[in-house]
Amino acid sequence: MEFRNLTPLHAMAYNAVDVPGNEIHVVALKAAYRLEPAQSHDSAGDTHRCVLLSGDNAVSLAMADEYEGETGTSSVKWESDLAPFKPKCDVLVRATAYAPHGTPAASWPVRVRVFDDGNMVVDKGLRVTGTRSFTKGWRGWKLGDPEPATAVPVRWEQAYGGASRVTLAPGSTETSAERQLNEVCFTNPLGRGWVEKRFLDRATHQSVVASPCAAFALRPLPKIAEIPAPQVEAWDMPIAGLDVVEHSASALDTKQMKEVASGYAATPVGLGVVGRAWTPRLQFAGTYDETWRKTRWPYHPVDHDFHYWNGAPADQQIAWPAPGPAFELANLALPEHTRAGFLRARLPGHRALVALRFESGAIVPLEMKLDTLLIDTEEMRVSATWRAVFPLEPAVRVCEARFELDRHAPLLRMAALKTTSEPEDTWQTT
Incomplete structure (x- = not known):
């Protein structure tokens, strides 16, 4: 499968294995947003707006776990984005608590509150x-x-x-x-x-x-x-x-x-x-015992649960949200970055997707799921990782990563399809 990244963001295609042992394609795409103060009269009550960082300012997918201090003996800043699949969306907050x-x-x-489509x-x-x-x-x-x-x-x-x-x-x-x-x-x-x-x-x-x-x-x-x-x-x-x-x-x-x-x-x-x-x-990782070694290695044990790949506390794991989730924080950012300790913002209604070009000539859009949301008030930045998973068969000839800024636009714009024969960024995956 050829992978083309038609976005100004960092995206990657790789293969993984599901529990039965079937190989699967995985595509991950990451976007980061700078938290900037909003107008004081913002109609939605937001104190900050999320400004997309793209091009040279784009944030790369995390290739490995990053720690606050010594590896393995300190809190994790963020985990590798190269998970095979996440059945829920991790909402993570990296912050210091500041006295009122x-x-x-x-x-x-x-306090942390998160809203999905108003809920x-x-x-x-x-x-x-x-x-x-x-x-x-x-x-x-x-x-x-x-x-x-x-x-x-x-x-x-x-x-x-x-x-x-x-x-x-x-x-x-x-x-x-x-x-x-x-x-x-x-x-x-x-x-x-x-x-x-x-x-x-x-x-x-x-x-x-x-x-x-x-x-x-x-x-x-x-x-x-x-x-x-x-x-x-x-x-x-x-x-x-x-x-x-x-x-x-x-x-x-x-x-x-x-x-x-x-x-x-x-x-x-x-x-x-x-x-x-x-x-x-x-x-959730499953049972890695002698039976697994003799009957399943190198695949997952039969009791492996993909919830293992969700790293947020259980009460911060949510269903994959609709475009544009909002969040509120109280006393979790520098006072000068808040309004009396309060911070509220919402992601733009951006959508990540892949266009799958099959050997048959068919083109199928597949919307990626937002499965990792990191609100980082230490850096005043929000990172979002989307993921798509699909089988090796039927064979996909070309997989194109795309990023739609208009939440109401169709997943595929036919005018754009005619211009993608020369991808901005192309490499092969197997």
Whole structure:
């Protein structure tokens, strides 16, 4: 199949495999929009407008996962766009929470709302706090009051979760593996407020260095009197206390991990990408065991669910939206970029599509589905990724990626069809 990109945006064709093992064609196209202040008298109430970035300013498809910090041990900025298929649209928000009016506060609310064709499809409220800790007293662990803050990154490092790590100190003559520990919260190994029970005993030994959170370096802990607490929580389900959990000493499969996680005292909340190896996303990947190796490799296991490729929190996964979704944010952008902390904008009614030219001579338009929407107020930019999936048979001779600015225009304009024999950008895919 020959692929032609007839747009000023970045598009790519590649092949993937479905669960039964059939090879499929996939086309992904990405557009990015700059968030610019709107007229103060905007009739729709929008505070910002989305301005398409094209040509030299176009944003490329992400070829790999990008992290906020160290790869694998920090929140994901954005995932690779080269997914085979997403059954829903991921709505992701990359943002810092700012205290109202820029005044330091112990805590404040943030909110995200998304509208599809006028219907609200996401309504999510969080509470963020300044730095706070669990402190140990004679009655056990107590959650302390937060320090006033003006800004808190809304990342998984600030949410409920944790990684209980204990390892031998450099130069230690100790050899016992029983001194060491490497256990993580299955639902968020980057967070804070969760510890594995054995950590509290092993971390204080003089021969080890330890840390209760992925964001904190390993160091000697002769006494554990304080453990960092989450700064991002559900508005209606505040964190109550330190969650001390006892994991099995033996290895667990993904189903067992999910069962253990169901007993945790809290659920991590956030707005960004959920890790591929975290519960409950991991369970959608399927069962990669000896049976799979003998009967299915290199294909997906029979219980693979394509929801695995949706990386947004479950309450931010929506049906593929119609052109022109709108969104509102509260206290999730720099105050100078908002109106009293409020930001509202809508995507233009742009549509991505592919025109499939078959060996028979038939030309069939296929509208692509918007399956990834990233609202990035750190960059004041919105990125949208559309995707089309179609089988190898009947054979497609040429696949043309197109981008329609008029939401009411027909998918194929016959006048344009006569001018596409010399594509602006052409390469072969197999």
